Amino acid sequence: MTEVSCKTGVELLMDYLEGAVQDDVRTLLESHVDGCPKCAAFIASYLATPRIVREATAAAMPPELQESLLAFLRAQRGG
């Protein structure tokens, strides 16, 4: 591999972020992103996605479920 496209960069992005690409590939990816505003914008939104979904789906356990869970489990084990 001597150069990377946006598409290749996207395909390798998570491996790159987790340190699972070889040094020469890492260098090529970083060089591409440095000169590619589209990839820089894509990566920013890619990195934000887990946080946005995590915060949007963080459900608190309803208080009434706590009592019903313990009651269910105690009934199942016979006391």
Added chain:
Amino acid sequence: MTPPGEATDEALASRAALGDNHAFDEIVMRYQARVYRLAFRLVGHDDAPDVMQEAFLSVYRNLGSFRQESRFGTWLYRIVTNAALMHHRARARRPAESLEAFLPEFDGTGRHCQTPAELQVAGRADELLDRRVLAAEATAAVDRLPELYRSAFVLRDLEELTTAEVADVLGIEPATVRQRVHRARLMLRGYLGALSGVRS
């Protein structure tokens, strides 16, 4: 990490396996909020209580088979994930509409089709959308992920386990975890962009 003076999860599990019901109750109290949240993310609001009950009952019945060489939390997450999977299959839901259409698009030379401004908008979905709309849409979108991607994504990105821990919970290779989580991120990123007014 267990605070000083408190029994470790593994110590509680050992005592519970020997019939100490107080130890089991302590496990339930310690983990119920996390188990509910995980179940909610895997099966949604309506089915989360059932999955939580099934998971804790399974923990109780299988404490004797818990091997102390793995972390109790990892073992518990595996049980909850399996309970959610069985629940999903038992419900025989109508196949969800695919999120494949939200994957990034490239031109013939492999360049992004969208402009930088369009590409970055998904990362501002929480600024651009009403909080309740985003909560409902994000929950529905996670539910629409292919089953294999959903569990890996929820554990890795929403419950914030490490890739190695997710691999342990799901019994797959770390490289497979990365591939599944990556695909899920790409679909959800595109979906958030579309919700925020940008075509994928």
